[in-house]
Amino acid sequence: QYQAQPQAAQYQGQYQQGAGAASGNLPAYSPQPASYSPMPQAAQPSAPVRTLSSGRTGTVAVGGQVPRVQGGGQLVLGPGGGLVRTTTAGQAPVNPVMRMERIGNSVPAATAKHAQMGRAVLAEALDTLMNDMELDQDGKQRLVNVATAFETWDEVRADETRRTLDLMLGEWEAINGMVGLTATRLNREQWPPVPPPPMGVQGFKTINCQDFQSGQPAKAVVAHMSKAPQVPLHPHTMVRILEEAKKVLEMRAKYAGAVMKVSVPNSRVPDGGEVTKAAIQPQQRRDSKVVVLGDTHGQLNDLMWGLACLGLPSPLNPYVVNGDIADRGNMGMEIFAVMLCFMLQFPKHNAVVINRGNHECLTMNGAMGFKTEISGKYGPDWGNLILEMFGDVFALLPTCSVIGGSICVVHGGVSRNPEQQMKLLAELPAGVRRPEINPRRIVGDPHMDCFEDCHWADPQDTQGSTPSTVENGGRGCSHFWGPDYTARFLNASGYKMIIRSHQVPKDNNGVFVHESHFQRVLTVFSASNYGHTRNRAGAVLVYGSGTQLEYCPMDLGFCPPFEIVVKQLSKGSAGTIPNFGIAAEVEAMQQQADPHNKSLQKEIKQQAMALFVENKTVLWENCVANDSALTGYLPMETWIPICATSTGISDLDWELVTQLVADVIEGNVEYMRLLGRFHVTVAAPIKNDVNERIVNDLFKKIMNADASLHQLIGSFCSKTGPAQPMILERFAGMLQGAGLSASEVAAVQRSVQAYSGAKGTVDIAACFSAWNIGSGMRSELQFPPHLDQLVDRLALLMVTDTNGLVPRSPSAVAQALMDFFVSADQDGDGYMSLGEFEQRIREQIADKHFDCRSEDLQEILRAADFTGDGNMNFLEFLRLFGRRETGAASIASLNMMDALSFLIWLHRNALAALFRFIGVHGKVTREQVLWAFSCLQRVANGDLDDDKVATLVDGITFDANGKIDAAALLSAFKLIDLG
Numbered sequence: 004q005y006q007a008q009p010q011a012a013q014y015q016g017q018y019q020q021g022a023g024a025a026s027g028n029l030p031a032y033s034p035q036p037a038s039y040s041p042m043p044q045a046a047q048p049s050a051p052v053r054t055l056s057s058g059r060t061g062t063v064a065v066g067g068q069v070p071r072v073q074g075g076g077q078l079v080l081g082p083g084g085g086l087v088r089t090t091t092a093g094q095a096p097v098n099p100v101m102r103m104e105r106i107g108n109s110v111p112a113a114t115a116k117h118a119q120m121g122r123a124v125l126a127e128a129l130d131t132l133m134n135d136m137e138l139d140q141d142g143k144q145r146l147v148n149v150a151t152a153f154e155t156w157d158e159v160r161a162d163e164t165r166r167t168l169d170l171m172l173g174e175w176e177a178i179n180g181m182v183g184l185t186a187t188r189l190n191r192e193q194w195p196p197v198p199p200p201p202m203g204v205q206g207f208k209t210i211n212c213q214d215f216q217s218g219q220p221a222k223a224v225v226a227h228m229s230k231a232p233q234v235p236l237h238p239h240t241m242v243r244i245l246e247e248a249k250k251v252l253e254m255r256a257k258y259a260g261a262v263m264k265v266s267v268p269n270s271r272v273p274d275g276g277e278v279t280k281a282a283i284q285p286q287q288r289r290d291s292k293v294v295v296l297g298d299t300h301g302q303l304n305d306l307m308w309g310l311a312c313l314g315l316p317s318p319l320n321p322y323v324v325n326g327d328i329a330d331r332g333n334m335g336m337e338i339f340a341v342m343l344c345f346m347l348q349f350p351k352h353n354a355v356v357i358n359r360g361n362h363e364c365l366t367m368n369g370a371m372g373f374k375t376e377i378s379g380k381y382g383p384d385w386g387n388l389i390l391e392m393f394g395d396v397f398a399l400l401p402t403c404s405v406i407g408g409s410i411c412v413v414h415g416g417v418s419r420n421p422e423q424q425m426k427l428l429a430e431l432p433a434g435v436r437r438p439e440i441n442p443r444r445i446v447g448d449p450h451m452d453c454f455e456d457c458h459w460a461d462p463q464d465t466q467g468s469t470p471s472t473v474e475n476g477g478r479g480c481s482h483f484w485g486p487d488y489t490a491r492f493l494n495a496s497g498y499k500m501i502i503r504s505h506q507v508p509k510d511n512n513g514v515f516v517h518e519s520h521f522q523r524v525l526t527v528f529s530a531s532n533y534g535h536t537r538n539r540a541g542a543v544l545v546y547g548s549g550t551q552l553e554y555c556p557m558d559l560g561f562c563p564p565f566e567i568v569v570k571q572l573s574k575g576s577a578g579t580i581p582n583f584g585i586a587a588e589v590e591a592m593q594q595q596a597d598p599h600n601k602s603l604q605k606e607i608k609q610q611a612m613a614l615f616v617e618n619k620t621v622l623w624e625n626c627v628a629n630d631s632a633l634t635g636y637l638p639m640e641t642w643i644p645i646c647a648t649s650t651g652i653s654d655l656d657w658e659l660v661t662q663l664v665a666d667v668i669e670g671n672v673e674y675m676r677l678l679g680r681f682h683v684t685v686a687a688p689i690k691n692d693v694n695e696r697i698v699n700d701l702f703k704k705i706m707n708a709d710a711s712l713h714q715l716i717g718s719f720c721s722k723t724g725p726a727q728p729m730i731l732e733r734f735a736g737m738l739q740g741a742g743l744s745a746s747e748v749a750a751v752q753r754s755v756q757a758y759s760g761a762k763g764t765v766d767i768a769a770c771f772s773a774w775n776i777g778s779g780m781r782s783e784l785q786f787p788p789h790l791d792q793l794v795d796r797l798a799l800l801m802v803t804d805t806n807g808l809v810p811r812s813p814s815a816v817a818q819a820l821m822d823f824f825v826s827a828d829q830d831g832d833g834y835m836s837l838g839e840f841e842q843r844i845r846e847q848i849a850d851k852h853f854d855c856r857s858e859d860l861q862e863i864l865r866a867a868d869f870t871g872d873g874n875m876n877f878l879e880f881l882r883l884f885g886r887r888e889t890g891a892a893s894i895a896s897l898n899m900m901d902a903l904s905f906l907i908w909l910h911r912n913a914l915a916a917l918f919r920f921i922g923v924h925g926k927v928t929r930e931q932v933l934w935a936f937s938c939l940q941r942v943a944n945g946d947l948d949d950d951k952v953a954t955l956v957d958g959i960t961f962d963a964n965g966k967i968d969a970a971a972l973l974s975a976f977k978l979i980d981l982g
Contacts, residue, residue, distance in 0.1 A: 145659050149607070164370075168913035169444060170942035171935065175921060197238060198382035207237035215247060215347035224344045225307075225315070228337055229569045232303055235380040236340055238389065245392040248343045251350045252399035261402040261428045261436065263356050265412075267293050268319045270547020274408025278499040281553035285544050293406050294322045295543040297504035297513075297527035298360065301332020301376065305530050305540050305562045306341065311571035312559060313542060316345040318352040323404050325504040325527065326360020326414035326458070329393075330371035332530070336380070339393070359400035360414040360504065361458040364440040365390065369919050370912040375970065378925070383968035387925035394438030402428055402436075402457045406545050407552050409499045416503045416524075417484045418456035419468055420449060421492035427453040441480075456481050461506060462489070462526075464519040489520045499523065500554065502543055507533055513541015514556035525554070531561045611663045612681045612978055614650065616905055619678050620749040621649040626674045635675035642672040664980075680981045683904040688960040688967060689975045696954050701751070704742050706878040709870045711833025712824065771878065772817035772885055784883065790863055793855060798884040800847050817885075823847075824880050834874040837864055904955075906943055907936065908976040914939065918969035926966040932956055 200206050208227050212220045227234070236244075255263065268291035285292075294313050299306050314320045324342055329335045346355035361367065368374045368390065377393075378386030403413035418424040427450050435454050445451045459481035463469060466485040471477030493499065501524045508515030508526050517524040531540035540559040545552055562568070615622065625645045630637055637645070639658060646657040661667060665677040738748045786794065802819035803809050810816050827835050827843035841860055848854070867883035868875060875883075907914065917935055918927050927935075933956045937949060961967050 142659070145656050149656050149659050149663070164910055164913045167910050167939065167943055168916050171913065171917050171938050172443075172920065174938050174942070175917070175934075179921075194388070195384040198385050201235065201380055204234050206234070208234050208240070209237040210240045212240060212243040212247070215344065216350065218348050220244075221341075221344035221348045224341055225310075225572070228303060228307060228341060229572055232334060232337055235336070238381050238385045241336070241340065241389055242392065244340055244343050244347070245389070245396055247347050249392070249395050249399065251347060252396060254350075255401070256399050259401065261431050262425065263353060263358075263401040263404040264408070265293055265321060265323060265353050265356055265404050265406045267291065267407050267545060267547035267552065268321065270407065270552075272407055272409075272547045272550060272552055275497050275499075276407065276409055277551040278409050279551055279553055281544075281546060281548075281555040285555050285557060288546065290546055291319045293545040294320065295406075295412055295502055295527060295545065296322065296324045296529040297541065298327035298530050298533075299324070299332075299335075299338055300327055300330060300362070300530045300533060301335035301338065301372070302530045302533070302562070303332070303334035303337050304565055304568055305559075306338050307568045307572065308562045309529060309540070309542060309559060310341075311568055313544070313557070316342070316349075316355045318349055318354050321352070321354050322356070323406070323412050324355070324357045325412055325502070326358045326400075327362045327504065328357070328360070329368055329373040330362040331534070333372070333376050333379075335373050336377055336389075339396075343396075356404050357400055358404055358412060358414055359397060359402055359458065361440060363397040363400055364438070364458075365394045365397070365919065366439045366442050366916055368393075369915045374915075378970055383925050383970065391438075391924075398436050398438050402431075402454065405498070407547065408497075409552055410502060410545060410554070411496065411498045411500070412502045413457050414503060415456055415458045415460040415481065415505050416462060416501065417460060417488045417492045418453040419482055419484075420453060421484075421488050422495040423449070424453055424457075424492060425496050428457070444480075459505075460484055462503075462517055462520060462524055464517075486520045489524055493523060499552075500525070502527060502554075504528060507538045508541070511538040513539045513558050513560075514543060516556070525556070527556075529559070531559070537561075608663055609978060611660050612980060613909075614652075614660070615664070615678060616681045616683060616978065617909065618650045619681075622646065622674075623678055624749070625649050626678075630674075635673055636671045637674050639667060639670050639672055642674065682979055682981065683908045683976055684979050685904060685955075685958075686975045686977060688971055689955070690958040690960060696958065700950060700954060701743065701747060702878065702882075703869070704747075705738065705751075706869050706876065706882065708740065708742070709872065709876050712828070712877045771881055772813060772820070784866055786863065786866065790859060793859055794863055794883065797844060797855075800844075801884060820881065820884060821877070824877055834876055835880060836874050837861060840864060840875070904976050906940055907973070908978060910939055910943060911973045911976060915969060915973055918973075922969055925969055927969050927972075928966055929956060929959070929961055932959065932967070932972065 197207075208231070210220055210223045210227070215221070224236075227236075270291070281288075294309075294316075296306075296309060310316075316322045322342070322345075328338045328342075342355050342357060346357070348354070362371060362373070365374075373393075374386070374390055377390050380386070381389060403411055405411055418427070420427070431450055431454060435450055440458055441451055441455050459471070459478055461471065461477070461481075461483050463483035463485050466487045468485065468488060469475065469477075469483040471479065471481050471483055473479050477483065489501065492501070501520075503524065504527055506526065507528050513528060513531075515526040516522050517526065525543060527541050527543050528538065529540045529542060531538060539561060542557040542559060544555040544557050546555070547553075622645065625648065626637055626642075627633065629641055629645065639661075642661065643657045646661075647653040647655070661672055661677070665672065665680075738751055739745075743751065798820075799809065801823040802816050804819075810819060823843065824835060827839050829839050829842075837860070841857060844855075844860065863883065864875065867879050869879050869882070870876070914935060918931070919925070921927065921931055921935075933953065936952045936956065940952065959967060959972065
């Protein structure tokens with residue numbers, strides 16, 4: 004069954020791309036024998052393959068035989084961590100990874116012409132940022148190049164996120180068995196109370212949904228969306244719509260399966276009739292039609308503009324919505340509500356057919372915005388309940404629709420097995436159509452491959468099939484198909500045309516005719532100005548004329564302001580297609596300034612910040628190696644190659660990236676300040692003392708190592724001691740010996756170097772003092788009031804100079820304490836004994852009219868002796884007499900949080916998807932969070948110890964049932980700029 008397909012040049016059929024293509028006829032083609040092979044994959048790195056099964060369906064354990072499923076081969080956990088299928092011939096498994104699509108797909112790169120157009124559009128959107136940075140035209144183009152490069156970086160990061168999720172799921176399943184793909188549904192008796200409405204909204208909108216077929220619910224929903232779309236529908240209303248929609252879709256699935264048939268109203272065209280382009284413009288026609296819309300992606304105004312221009316759905320004006328309603332925009336739920344209500348008004352007619360797109364998938368929704376949209380409107384409890392109901396609806400949506408037996412409407416396109424595509428869709432196993440699309444990354448199963456291609460495939464101008472990898476500008480799954488695959492599919496199915504969506508058309512118009520595919524493939528996209536691309540929206544209208552179907556590409560332009568949309572709907576002109584050539588005032592209003600400039604600027608700056616945070620340790624080490632005097636400055640010509648080598652990104656304009664987030668003074672970069680500005684911190688529901696507790700743990704590790712002052716800081720024991728690389732290396736060795744991990748050592752070293760002075764010195768005393776304050780350790784020492792007062796009095800005397808003056812700055816106080824410690828250490832061993840301490844104290848207070856009992860001194864020193872050896876090391880001394888402020892931020896605490904939090908922030912989408920699999924109604928337990936964070940740092944090659952992870956989890960505020968909303972937890976990790 005699994006035979007390699009011949010190359011395009013070896014096809015027996017000959018493609019005559021001459022008169023046949025010009026006349027609109029397909030080239031002659033003799034299809035190959037029905038055979039199938041998975042698409043060729045890029046070579047995977049060799050790695051041991053773990054088989055996962057316990058021999059029972061629905062469970063997975065390490066070892067044993069893997070159950071075979073349809074398509075042959077075995078399910079195994081491949082090198083990338085995902086479940087893959089080996090072939091019956093025992094070939095090595097492959098594991099293409101579906102990437103999480105990046106937000107703001109500003110520069111599609113399908114062709115050079117398209118890339119050039121995308122760059123021009125992006126440059127327009129960046130005008131404000133360019134002016135803020137005072138860039139000339141050359142600088143403007145460089146900024147466009149940076150933004151484009153960041154998109155590539157986003158793809159790599161998204162690919163890593165997907166791989167990380169696969170690895171974590173594999174570990175979870177190996178331990179706990181196969182996870183469920185949907186959470187347990189609440190009964191009506193268990194429904195939570197109605198949540199408060201979103202901020203700024205007075206209440207929810209309730210619609211009477213008792214009789215959908217009367218048309219009143221659809222009419223009421225459209226009226227509401229025309230007046231106050233910002234007010235969400237009542238959750239009970241949404242539940243009612245989804246419940247009834249599920250019943251209708253179940254009925255349709257029972258008789259139609261995954262392929263819906265749509266007829267052109269009042270048409271006598273036989274199934275399989277020819278399809279030609281209409282010669283009469285739609286403004287001049289009044290006959291019935293089928294309206295095909297492409298992606299709307301939560302842009303409600305675009306949908307309402309389409310309804311206003313093309314008429315409301317009815318049996319005489321049916322709509323096929325070709326997927327991707329969900330994600331990206333923030334009104335996807337409202338679009339579903341409108342179209343589902345029209346579907347329920349005519350349940351026995353295909354007045355509304357919603358094809359499934361790749362974003363009608365709960366895995367995508369967790370990362371791309373639909374889950375956030377619903378949770379933001381209904382809160383976590385109702386939000387997760389409604390999202391699960393959407394998942395049920397997604398699983399029942401048809402994969403494709405066929406208009407008049409001649410036009411196949413499918414979101415992605417032609418599969419890797421074009422001759423068998425429709426047959427495979429007709430016999431899809433029940434396990435394929437789920438709320439998620441191929442969530443276990445199965446490869447090699449004909450049905451699953453076909454199903455994935457229908458949602459994810461893209462056309463290419465060259466012959467054959469090419470894996471859609473991130474490296475070649477693809478999506479990380481499915482394939483690019485060529486004109487030969489189009490011909491094979493149409494010849495095998497008898498269809499005459501393919502209408503698909505899935506991507507902004509190459510020329511940024513609403514409909515694109517693929518000339519290389521014999522003008523038999525159209526791409527339609529119905530969300531204007533999508534991701535700041537300034538693209539126009541479109542639709543395809545299909546009419547029946549005599550013995551053939553006619554299609555008409557419809558340019559809907561840029562969606563006009565909301566008031567124009569409402570006016571077109573309310574004045575009774577809905578369905579009267581505006582003549583855009585005459586209605587110049589509408590077109591002018593459509594060309595209004597891009598409202599997304601600020602969000603795009605913020606996104607670009609955040610990408611730059613994240614790049615510096617991710618590579619902070621290596622950047623810092625390489626900068627310090629080139630700054631022997633620790634001035635904190637590097638020339639730009641030195642800084643640029645350091646950035647390129649440290650990040651592995653050599654083709655990025657590092658000079659401009661640096662200017663995006665920092666000031667460059669006379670050609671020099673203040674690298675210590677720049678790298679010290681950006682951190683990942685935590686907010687509620689994580690307690691604000693987590694930073695303190697983590698630094699507390701670090702401080703105790705170093706203190707417990709009981710290093711002498713010389714071991715701690717070498718020749719830094721003098722405040723004028725030079726910062727020598729050899730000493731820093733010795734210091735790092737001491738930290739490792741104290742039990743610090745590599746990331747902890749790097750964080751400590753950065754904080755030491757950050758206290759460098761202008762003359763190449765290091766204020767090590769101030770650095771240690773900051774650690775002490777940031778750890779809150781002084782509060783752990785509990786004394787009776789009289790001893791507490793004694794400690795404060797002694798600390799004040801230690802820092803008072805011979806003139807009776809007390810230093811004001813924290814660094815001066817810290818240095819005075821270190822000077823006292825050095826002067827008290829009479830034998831120079833780097834420790835201070837009780838005798839040395841008492842002798843030095845009595846010298847200090849000799850002329851201060853102050854005395855203290857030896858017993859009191861012994862008691863406070865015994866309490867401060869953390870190691871219990873009878874002597875005090877410098878950190879024990881600092882813990883006792885250092886400044887007593889609590890909760891103060893320090894570079895050390897922020898550096899430690901970076902090491903712990905950035906990994907979570909970076910892979911937050913993977914964690915969100917994982918929590919959806921293992922949690923219930925969006926909530927996870929403390930044990931699940933602890934396991935997930937620990938697993939993440941293992942599979943992502945983190946070097947944090949389990950104690951740090953446990954400290955973080957201990958700082959999370961769980962509810963009375965020991966659970967927390969996963970979305971709220973992950974949103975607590977924030978990338979910040981300290982300025």
